[in-house]
Amino acid sequence: MGPALALVHTGRAPTRAVLTAELGVTRATAGAVAAELESLGLIRVDTRPTVEAGSQGRPSHRLQVDPDGPVVLAAQVHADGFRAALVGLGGRIIATTPGCMTVPADPAHVLGLVVAAGAELLKSTGRDCVGAGLAVPSAVAEPEGTALNPLHLAWPAGAPVRDVFAEQIEAHGVTGPSGAPVASFVGNDVNVAALAEHRHGAGRGAQHLLVVATGHRGVGGALVLDGRLHTGSSGLALEVGHLTVNPEGRPCHCGSRGCLDVEVDPVAFLEAAGRPTGPEVSLLDSSARLLRTEYDDPRVRSAAEVLIDRLGSGLAGLVNVLNPDRIALGGLHRYLFEADPERLRAVVADRSLWGRSGSVPILSCSLDHNSLVGAAELAWQPVLDDPLDALAG
Amino acid sequence: MGPALALVHTGRAPTRAVLTAELGVTRATAGAVAAELESLGLIRVDTRPTVEAGSQGRPSHRLQVDPDGPVVLAAQVHADGFRAALVGLGGRIIATTPGCMTVPADPAHVLGLVVAAGAELLKSTGRDCVGAGLAVPSAVAEPEGTALNPLHLAWPAGAPVRDVFAEQIEAHGVTGPSGAPVASFVGNDVNVAALAEHRHGAGRGAQHLLVVATGHRGVGGALVLDGRLHTGSSGLALEVGHLTVNPEGRPCHCGSRGCLDVEVDPVAFLEAAGRPTGPEVSLLDSSARLLRTEYDDPRVRSAAEVLIDRLGSGLAGLVNVLNPDRIALGGLHRYLFEADPERLRAVVADRSLWGRSGSVPILSCSLDHNSLVGAAELAWQPVLDDPLDALAG
DNA sequence: GTATTTTGTTTAGCGTCGGCACAAAGTAAG
DNA sequence: CTTACTTTGTGCCGACGCTAAACAAAATAC
Known part of the structure; x- marks a missing residue:
């Protein structure tokens, strides 16, 4: 089947x-x-x-x-809080909590809150649950399921997120039709977002999809090869934040200088545009607003052009190594791209080796809540692979 | 089956x-x-x-x-000449021509010579032939089967190597048991060498194998993912020659500067060591000799250390993106590695993000004629996938 | 109204694989 | 040497999944 x-x-x-x-x-x-x-x-x-x-x-x-079919519990945690949702087949979001703010706290506490919110959704909707998926803003080491750099969450490096999530799923009684706790899965947020975009969004039909995205801080990458996420041999692939995109650039905590991570993020953009980098939560939003509504301001425009060129340089390097047939951009990268699509396309084409690879189509991510939908994809995977076994066992 | x-x-x-x-x-x-x-x-x-x-x-x-079983015809062309061989299952080289020198000539001429040499081997050994594979020192575009940069061969860019090879196979009467010309395949030499190393050499048992190698000029990369070659969506993946490994480096024909291609090749090494870079054919061999026998010469050692550091920087970038669980090095990279293995390992570990990925094992390529064996792997693939269909059809 | 095209369903049959019993070829223990 | 045990190899049968082929259904084309 x-x-x-x-x-x-x-x-x-x-x-x-x-x-x-x-x-x-x-x-x-x-x-x-x-x-x-x-x-x-x-x-x-x-x-x-x-x-x-x-x-x-x-x-x-x-x-x-089936719009009334079973759902999976999808959860996302990030720097500012968390969100839970129920997601059906086809990537349809059946129900979602509002975005919840939290103060930083230990993994068990935060994941307990998000699983509780999801369990509440299940209870109020009365839907069958057949799995659970979690997206975290950190590299996730395989096969241990530990978060290697959950800096934005103030968690300890190496936190066993998979185990903690599974414990919370069990503790809150999130059970499948059989009565046993549902299977749970954890992935990096950009990775699972790429999966969602490949199956339901801007990446549909692509053979090899490269996704690059920023959140509030830092850059993430992901690659979907022939429909499966490429996470490397220990889950750490596509750490694209430390590609060199500006040899004269600012030093990076990684020891090198001019890394994509520090050269093309909201802080770098706002500073280059001469805007304040005040309250952390709105850096990405204010960058987006600036790019959409004040692109005729010369300082905004020139800051954007510098960052577009650096982003293009990084993407070209990835194109030379990975040869994807489509690129989808999220976060700040998306807004930079939309501010001047032709400039980014030209830079990537110019700096990648082959005109043919250089002409790789670049798109914006197109799904709302693609990390949530992607977390759900992780949970749906066993059902997609073998529905009979996944639902009966 | x-x-x-x-x-x-x-x-x-x-x-x-x-x-x-x-x-x-x-x-x-x-x-x-x-x-x-x-x-x-x-x-x-x-x-x-x-x-x-x-x-x-x-x-x-x-x-x-079966040591007396069928074979495939393997062919390799490079800057100086060509070589043909018969390769059985298990990567066993059954027979091979001596390395033949040629002057540069058009594809049909050169491939005619190498296929003729292979046909001669078939005739003299009387073995059944079930396929043919060719390794070329150029990126091969898929699905067209054209050589994009056969610079070393003085062929026109975009030469239709797959078609020309197939024509020569047919013209020289290389037929299978059914009497029809055998199926033929063409691949980049480093790509197919990686396949050979993964199946029979230093890459055995690796899940994701990264291979980086130099020939006489230029750098090639290849990636074997779960046993299959990753060539990207149009055959152009792993063009690692233009990773930036020295921001203050010499300009490269690609428009950037400090590319791996020009910073870590025999010419760069010999120049750094203060040795002549005379007759082209022996640049790699003389580099190897220097590294093996004169490593106590301070100029040789310091040149090697500079190149090792740059190679390590490039490998670390690839490790961050691809997260392989093994790296195999060929050509000059292999000799640099063998001159000071610990230094290269340390640089890669230091410059890659995660200690865990950083500790990825690095090995030397271990097969003689790995491009020939790899070309044979291409030809064996249909037989491995479905022996009954491949031999009966 | 009839022919044609495409889709969906039923039935029969074939091939592949798993389960099982049995045989074969060695070691271990007395 | 005999007996027990372990592991490997083989023959037989039945369940299952698939294909092929015939048939039925629902639309358009003429």
């Missing part, structure tokens, strides 16, 4: 006829698989006649994820 | 019992698969009693590739 549910999940199998073609099996087999998924309550077959212009033959029934 | 032959090919299935465990099937199934492969003439079952100390139970028969 393998990848059939994934095809419906990502919208690549709108009908049984397409599913048949995508799976490379007979209509009989595809029909049986669809019936099985329907009996599991995961998908629905819409038998209403669809008005499709210019098509001959018997109209096909539409396959769609 | 999938990966069974690949397990024998790479030495991971020495007996049927191990094959059973590796495939995760029953003994009955594994035995049937082995019998099938034996009937195809690909492997042999050695029933002689093997002396294995300390093992209870019935001794197992050894599975080995």
Whole structure:
């Protein structure tokens, strides 16, 4: 049954006829698989006649994820607080808490709060839960599941986030249909956001998707290869923050100088534009506002151009190494790109080796809450891989 | 039957019992698969009693590739000439031509010579041929199969090497058991060398293997992910030659300065060591000799240390992005590494972000003629994937 | 109204694999 | 030397999943 549910999940199998073609099996087999998924309550077959212009033959029934089907619990923690959501198949956010602010606290406390919020959502909606996923702003070492640099959270380096999250899931009674605590997964926020963008957003249809994004501080990268996240052999791949993008640049805590991490982030931008870098929470937002509404201010524009050139230099280096066929940008990088798309495209093309790779399409991330949806993707993965086993076991 | 032959090919299935465990099937199934492969003439079952100390139970028969089985034609062209070989399963070189020198000439001429040499080997040995592979010192664009920068060969950029190679295979009557011309494949020399090292050399058992190597001029990189070559979405990944490793370095033809390509190659080394850079053909060999026999010369040592530091800087950047669990070095990089292994390891560990990734093991490439064996791997791949289909079709 | 096209379903049959029993070939212990 | 035990290899049977093929259904084309 393998990848059939994934095809419906990502919208690549709108009908049984397409599913048949995508799976490379007979209509009989595809029909049986669809019936099985329907009996599991995961998908629905819409038998209403669809008005499709210019098509001959018997109209096909539409396959769609069951809007009343099971959900997964998605959680995100970041510097300022946390958010929990319930996410269905297809990346649909069924319910979400408002963004909650917290003071820094130890992992068990913060994850307890976010899991409690998610459990509350489950209770109030009455949905079945089949998994849980968490996105954290830190590299996550595999296979231990520890957070190596949760600096923004004031957590100790090496905090065992996977285990703590699993404990909280169990403690708050987040159980699946079988009554046992659901399986839980933890990933870096940019990594899982890339997964979400690949399946439901700006990365749909890309073979190799590179995502680069900033949060309030620091730069993250992620790579989706043939539909799977590339996290390297110990979860630490795509640490792109310390590519050199300005040989004369400011020193970085890593020991080098001119790193992407310190050269292309909201602080660097606001300083270059001569704006205050006051209360931390709004650095990204105020950068975005500046780029969108005051781009005719010469200081803003020239600051943006300098940062665009440096970002382009970093992206070109990544293009030479990874040869992706699409790039999606998030956070400040997205706003810089949208301020002057052609400039960034030109810099990347100019500094990457092959015109062909240089012309790699660059897009903005297109999903709201892509880290939440991505955390949910982690939790959905076992169901996508083997629905029968994941729901029955 | 999938990966069974690949397990024998790479030495991971020495007996049927191990094959059973590796495939995760029953003994009955594994035995049937082995019998099938034996009937195809690909492997042999050695029933002689093997002396294995300390093992209870019935001794197992050894599975080995059939030394008299079919071969593939492997070809390599480089700046100075070419070489052809016949390679059996297991990466065994059955026969090889001596290295042949040529003057630069057009692709059809050079590839005609190398294929003719290979055809001659086939004729003189009387072996069955089931495929052909070619390694070229140039990026190969996919899916076109064109050589983008065959500078060392004095070929035009964009030369359709795959088509030309296939034409020469057909023209010289290199046919398989069915009588049709064998399938042919072309790859970049460092890429296919990485494949060979992963399967039969220094990369055995690695999950994600990074290979960096120099030839006479220029730097090449390759990445093997979960046993498959990562060539990016258009064949141009791992162009590592233009990583910046020396911000104050010499200008590079790519427009930047201080690129790995010009900072860590034989010319840069010999110049730094105050040695002549005369006749092109021996630049790599004389660098190697210098590093092995005159490392107590202060100028040699200090030149080597400077280049080791720059190489380490480039490798650290790649480690941060790719997070491999092993690195294998070839060409000059190998000799630099062997001159002072601890220094290179220390630089890589120091400049990569995580101590854990920093401690990634670094090794020397260990196969003779790894590009030839790698070219053969390309040709073997269809047989490994589906022996029945590849040999019967 | 009839033919054509495409989709969906039913049935029969084939091949692959797992489970199981049994045989084979060694070591370990008496 | 005999017996017990462990591990490997093989033959048989049944469950399962898939394909092929025929049939049915629902639209358009003429």
